[in-house]
Amino acid sequence: MQELEERIQREGTVKPGNVLKVDAFLNHQCDVTLFDHMGAAWAEHFAGRTITKILTIEASGIGIACVAARHFGGVPVVFAKKAQSINLDGDQYTTTVYSFTKQKEFPVIVAKKYLNAGDHVLLIDDFLANGKALRGLIDLCESAGAVVEGIGIAVEKGFQGGGDKLRGEGYDVDSLAIVESMDAETGDIEFRR
């Protein structure tokens, strides 16, 4: 998606340790017009599929998923939680995910009543690197007996391999920008063609 690649080139910064900061428009400050265009792009890619629910994970995926949902007929968005809360009770599906950006393990939790065997789920997240967060969401869907119809990602760090591994397993992963290489010293960012 050209618009997203241009924003990454213009406003993204590469930091040591494979960190690509895009907090100017994606995951701290949010450009909701861009999110809307991202939703339209995913809707075009997944047009042949029945999507009954969008599943994402707190926190950065929520805004993107909620804005994108309009392009999928306003289906419900469920966001998996990363910590126990007194707002979570009753039966839950839980798994564990290692967060690269927070550098620790998190529980990932969804209430059973919001993820069901009849659901055809689109997973949405801001980043895909090694794929650990997505594995957690896929685990939750498998526990519920829900079908993962596709995976919509804003920025995939292609050189970390998580996306290609998921594609190899048959998942339909639509990443709107795939970074093939990036260099913290020069700031150069190359996208996959």
Added chain:
Amino acid sequence: MQELEERIQREGTVKPGNVLKVDAFLNHQCDVTLFDHMGAAWAEHFAGRTITKILTIEASGIGIACVAARHFGGVPVVFAKKAQSINLDGDQYTTTVYSFTKQKEFPVIVAKKYLNAGDHVLLIDDFLANGKALRGLIDLCESAGAVVEGIGIAVEKGFQGGGDKLRGEGYDVDSLAIVESMDAETGDIEFRR
């Protein structure tokens, strides 16, 4: 807002300890069509004001704020973060907030470059009870020299007093449903008229 009150009556549940669960449509599963109507309601209420930015706090405020932003000309949404992350670096405004639902203190952090002296800010959150989270966001705005133009809340627990205290201090607080009383034994929920 009648639509929101009806949803709370129909799908909300009252739990002991002043907990109102609305996770079927507001803060775990998200009804984005309802969020859109909420955004329209806030836009009508705050029509006379110049809003250059929406500030919310992770995680439950993000989806609401991002969907609502369309009704404010697509202004940027910034979400304050509740924990340090390697995606946060450089100068930050920080404060501390006690979370009722998580029952512990959190740092609340926003990067200085995304909150500025020229900003006219609408604060948005899903819940207002004692007002501690909003105090944190107001602190951040004061640190930045940004003007708080108004506060848009989905559900205010009026009996906990946080909203009326803020109104007494001159803040324009628009809560779309104000719960005046609720009863965990009977499940009764009364709204302010």
